[in-house]
Structure formats: structure tokens, C-alpha cells
Amino acid sequence: MIVLKLHSAAGRWVVAGPVLGSGAVFLESSVVNVALPAIARDFHFGVVGLQWVINGYLLKLSALMLLGGALGDRFGRGRVFAIGCVAFAIASGGCALAPSLFTLVALRVVQGAAGALLVPNSLAMLDTAFAGEERGAAIGQWAAWSAVSTAAGPFAGGWLVDALSWRWVFSAVILFALVAAVIVTRHIARAAPPKRTAKNAASRRIDYLGAALGTLALAGIVGALMSGPAIGFTDWRVLAAGFGGAVCMVAFVILERRVAKPILALSIFKSRQFSGVNATTFLVYGALSGLFFLLMPQLQGNLHYSALRAGAALTPSNVIMLVLSPSMGRLSARIGPRLLMTIGGLVAAAGMVLFARVHEGASYLTTILPATIIFGIGLSILVAPLTSAVLSAVKEGDTGIASGINNAVARLAGLIATAVLPLAAGIGGSAKLEGAAFSAGYTRAMLISAGLCAAGAAVAWITVRNDGGARSAS
Numbered sequence: 001m002i003v004l005k006l007h008s009a010a011g012r013w014v015v016a017g018p019v020l021g022s023g024a025v026f027l028e029s030s031v032v033n034v035a036l037p038a039i040a041r042d043f044h045f046g047v048v049g050l051q052w053v054i055n056g057y058l059l060k061l062s063a064l065m066l067l068g069g070a071l072g073d074r075f076g077r078g079r080v081f082a083i084g085c086v087a088f089a090i091a092s093g094g095c096a097l098a099p100s101l102f103t104l105v106a107l108r109v110v111q112g113a114a115g116a117l118l119v120p121n122s123l124a125m126l127d128t129a130f131a132g133e134e135r136g137a138a139i140g141q142w143a144a145w146s147a148v149s150t151a152a153g154p155f156a157g158g159w160l161v162d163a164l165s166w167r168w169v170f171s172a173v174i175l176f177a178l179v180a181a182v183i184v185t186r187h188i189a190r191a192a193p194p195k196r197t198a199k200n201a202a203s204r205r206i207d208y209l210g211a212a213l214g215t216l217a218l219a220g221i222v223g224a225l226m227s228g229p230a231i232g233f234t235d236w237r238v239l240a241a242g243f244g245g246a247v248c249m250v251a252f253v254i255l256e257r258r259v260a261k262p263i264l265a266l267s268i269f270k271s272r273q274f275s276g277v278n279a280t281t282f283l284v285y286g287a288l289s290g291l292f293f294l295l296m297p298q299l300q301g302n303l304h305y306s307a308l309r310a311g312a313a314l315t316p317s318n319v320i321m322l323v324l325s326p327s328m329g330r331l332s333a334r335i336g337p338r339l340l341m342t343i344g345g346l347v348a349a350a351g352m353v354l355f356a357r358v359h360e361g362a363s364y365l366t367t368i369l370p371a372t373i374i375f376g377i378g379l380s381i382l383v384a385p386l387t388s389a390v391l392s393a394v395k396e397g398d399t400g401i402a403s404g405i406n407n408a409v410a411r412l413a414g415l416i417a418t419a420v421l422p423l424a425a426g427i428g429g430s431a432k433l434e435g436a437a438f439s440a441g442y443t444r445a446m447l448i449s450a451g452l453c454a455a456g457a458a459v460a461w462i463t464v465r466n467d468g469g470a471r472s473a474s
Contacts, residue, residue: 013187015138018122019145021085021180024173025115028092029057029414030153031173033296034311035166042166043101051418054293055222056105058415060112061119063215065408066263069120070206077121078188084117085181092177095170116408118180123387123403125188139387141326154296155318158311210263213252218415220245225419264405274393274402276463277341277386281406282413283456284345284382287449289414290421291352291375298442301434302360313368317376324380329388337385338464344382345457349450351375356446359439378453389464421445 032039036050043049072080091110098104126138160168224233224242231238256262269275299310332340354371362368387406394402425448427441 013183015126015141017180017183017188018081018125019142020176020183021081021088021118022122022142023145024085024088024176024180025061025119027153027156027176028111028115028170028173029061029411030292031157031160031169032057032153033292034154034157034300034307035161035169037297037300038161038166038307039104043104045101049101050293050297051422052101052105053108054418055415056108057112057115058411058418059218059222060109060215061115062112062408062411062415063218064113064116064211065120065411066214066405067206067208067211068116068118069124069403069405070263071117072121072124074206077125078184081118081121081125081188082181082185084114084119084121085177085184087114088118089174089177089181090114092170092174096167098167119407120403123391123407125184139329139384139391141329142387145322154292154311154313155308155315156311158306158308161307163308205261207256207259207261207263210252210255210259213248213255214263217245217249217252218412220248222415222419225416225423228423268394268402268405271393272463273389273465276459277390277393278406278409279463280341280345280456280460281386281390281409283452283459284348284386284413285410286413286417286421287349287352287452287456288379289417290445290449290452291355293418293421294425294442294445295355295358297434298358298439302439302442303358303362313364314372316369317372317379320373320376321380321383324377325384328381329384332385332388336465337389338460340381340385341389341460341464342457344378344380344385345453345460346378348375348378348382349453349457351378352446352450352453356443356450358446359443386460417449421448424448 032053036053039053040046040049068080068084088111091107091114094107095104095111098107123139123142126142156172157166157169160166160172220241220243222245224238224245227235227241228238233239252264256264256266269278296310299305299313300307305313328340328344351371351374354367354374357367358371390406391402422441422445425441425445427438427445
């Protein structure tokens with residue numbers, strides 16, 4: 001394996017391709033949020049419709065992330081990444097032309113499946129191309145741009161919605177995905193895939209049945225949670241979806257315990273750090289998803305912001321993350337991720353508490369801006385050390401699966417938070433995205449999100465080792 005220097009020409013290309021590709025996926029995860037009110041007006045739906053637009057994407061992105069990592073380990077990470085980029089671009093073009101809510105949700109599902117091919121392999125390529133502090137800095141850049149692309153989505157989406165149409169929030173990512181495919185094809189994917197010997201062919205057999213069962217389990221359970229508030233949890237369709245999802249989940253766990261090469265190797269969770277970092281990821285990213293899902297409708301519906309102004313509200317956090325995250329990656333490589341993850345989670349939680357104060361008549365300078373700054377500082381401290389910690393918890397040959405699991409956990413957290421948080425906050429099934437009832441539910445949701453983020457910080461402190469990110473030998 002050739003170890004690259006981050007500031008060499010080759011090193012810059014190896015970072016640029018994964019950043020562009022995964023950035024397109026993360027951007028699409030959030031850029032749609034600010035366009036939701038406009039999409040809702042065009043297709044005439046309420047909160048449940050919004051949940052399907054978001055979760056149709058997150059469902060496949062989370063359920064197939066592990067399969068994407070396994071395919072990369074088997075057939076070559078660069079090749080699988082490039083295929084995912086092209087498929088993502090095609091699906092995004094379809095979303096831009098969607099004539100109905102059903103078609104849009106169906107194409108969002110395809111988008112998510114394509115994203116699941118490229119995201120875990122983007123991070124795994126960086127992890128194997130660099131070493132030591134260079135690895136920490138490269139992952140810090142990836143984490144910074146990933147966080148910025150996620151947080152910049154509302155600003156970019158707002159401008160596109162106001163200046164053009166909500167359909168452009170899908171068209172805008174096509175070029176990023178295609179350029180990423182070209183870069184990786186030229187600079188990474190030409191490398192030969194892992195040699196196929198009889199031994200490693202057997203060891204890298206892919207668990208397609210496990211991937212299917214996992215997808216059906218999530219679809220049934222999440223579908224029931226989203227549809228229940230609107231049509232009733234006693235409706236036979238909700239009961240059938242929930243029961244079917246639960247049965248598939250049980251079958252999935254049984255299968256993963258018995259097959260030789262499961263899609264989700266339960267043994268990997270024997271690592272205390274790996275389990276702890278993923279628990280932290282689930283709690284923190286669930287909180288982040290709740291914030292991004294409900295803040296944009298609150299700003300546009302109750303504070304009467306334009307789509308552009310609502311999206312621009314988070315710009316300071318983007319700048320902070322871009323500046324601080326690479327430094328946090330280097331610092332994590334020197335002092336270990338534990339302290340940084342704990343402090344970052346608590347600071348981000350404080351930002352979410354401040355976001356709970358965003359109500360009709362709130363001033364940007366005295367209410368929204370302080371929340372945005374504190375939130376951005378917290379994420380900057382947290383994200384790069386978290387990413388380094390999860391990869392250092394496993395052997396180098398397992399980084400594709402480890403990256404896939406961690407990214408799947410992050411998207412799964414968003415999927416469940418988007419389905420459950422409105423229900424917990426008392427606005428599940430609501431037909432309106434404005435008014436006193438929605439605003440009160442928004443406040444409750446922000447406080448719940450802050451609690452989740454603080455809980456993630458506590459889990460990190462208890463479970464993550466502080467060894468500077470040395471790779472596990474187990």
C-alpha cells in the first residue's frame with residue numbers, strides 16, 4: 001500500500017474525489033429541507049408528505065450503506081464509488097423532473113441506494129491512503145466538507161428555490177457527482193481490485209439476503225411510525241407494516257448470527273470503542289436531523305423568512321466548521337478523540353437549547369446567530385474526532401465495513417428521528433407547517449434534540465479510549 005502525503009498532488013486528488021462525491025450525498029440530505037414548504041405547496045401535502053420525501057432517501061441510504069461498504073471491500077472501493085456517483089447523478093436528474101409526490105419519493109429511494117454505494121467507500125479510500133496525522137488531517141478535511149455540505153444545503157436550497165424552483169435543488173448536485181466519478185476513476189479506481197484467491201473469495205462473499213431483510217425491516221417499522229399519526233396506529237395497514245418490519249428485523253438478526261460473512265458482522269461490536277462511537281453517532285445525528293428537519297419550516301412558516309434567508313441563517317456555522325474541523329482532526333490524532341467528542345457534543349447541545357428560543361418575532365442577531373455560532377463550534381469539535389475514532393477501532397481490512405456501519409448509523413438516526421421526533425413533539429400528522437401548535441412542537445423537539453446530543457457526549461466520555469487514535473489490532 002502506498003501512503004500519500006496530504007499536500008502532494010496525488011494526495012489532493014485522493015481527497016478531492018471522495019469529498020465531492022460524499023458532499024453531493026450529504027448536501028442532498030439537507031438541501032431538500034429548505035425546499036420542503038415549496039414542494040408541499042406544489043403537491044399539496046403536510047408533515048407526513050414531508051417525512052416521506054426525506055425518509056424515502058434516508059431509508060435506502062441507511063439500509064444499504066453496509067452493502068456499499070462490503071461491495072467496495074470486494075470489488076474495489078474506487079470502482080464502487082464511481083458507479084455510485086453516476087447512479088446518484090441520474091437519480092437526481094429524475095427527481096428534478098418528478099411530476100408527482102409518488103414519483104419523487106420513488107426516485108429519492110433510488111438516490112439513497114446510489115448514495116449508499118459511494119459514502120462508505122469515500123471515507124475508506126482516505127483511511128487507507130494516508131497514515132498518522134496525515135490521516136487525521138485528511139479525515140478532518142472530509143469531515144469538514146461533509147459537515148459544511150450538510151449545513152450549506154439550506155442556504156444553497158433557499159437561493160435555488162427563491163431564484164429558480166425547488167426542482168433545481170436536485171439538479172444542482174448532478175455536476176458534483178459526475179466530477180467526483182471522473183476524479184476517482186482517473187486517480188484511484190484504476191488500481192486493481194483485491195486479488196481473488198479461493199480463500200478471500202469465500203471470505204468476501206456478500207450477504208445480499210441480509211441487506212434485503214434489513215431494508216424491509218426499516219421500511220416497515222419507519223413506515224408505520226410515519227403513517228400512524230395520520231391514519232391511526234390501529235389501522236390494518238399500519239399494523240401490517242409494523243408487524244412485518246419487526247418480523248424482518250428478527251429474521252435479520254438471526255441470519256446475521258448464522259451466515260459465514262454477514263452484512264452486519266455483530267462481532268465487530270465487541271470493540272468497546274466501536275460500539276461507543278456508533279452509539280454516540282446515533283444520538284448526535286438523530287439530534288442534528290431533528291434540528292435540520294424542523295428549523296427550516298419554523299423559519300419560513302412562523303418567522304416568515306424567505307427560503308434564501310432561512311437557508312442563509314446557518315451560514316456562520318458552515319464557516320466555523322470549515323475552518324476548525326481539519327485542526328480538530330489533527331488534535332484528535334495527538335491527544336485522542338474522547339475529550340473532543342465529549343466537549344463537542346455538549347457545546348452542540350447548548351446550541352440546540354438556544355435554537356429552542358426561535359419563535360415568531362425573534363431577532364436574528366440576538367437569538368438565531370448565537371445559536372448558530374455555538375452549534376457550529378460544537379460540531380467542529382465533534383465530527384472529525386468521531387470519524388477518526390470509529391475507523392481506528394477496527395483492523396485496516398475492515399475499514400470499509402466500519403465506515404459503512406457508522407454512516408448507516410448516522411443515516412438511520414436521521415431516518416428514525418424524522419419519523420419519531422414530530423410524533424414525540426406532538427406535531428406528527430399535522431397538515432400545517434406554521435402556527436402556534438407547530439411552533440410549540442418545534443420548541444419541544446429542539447429540547448429533545450439537545451438532550452439526545454448531551455447523551456451522546458456522555459456515551460463518548462464513558463466508552464471511547466484516549467490513545468490518539470491508534471488502530472485496533474483486534
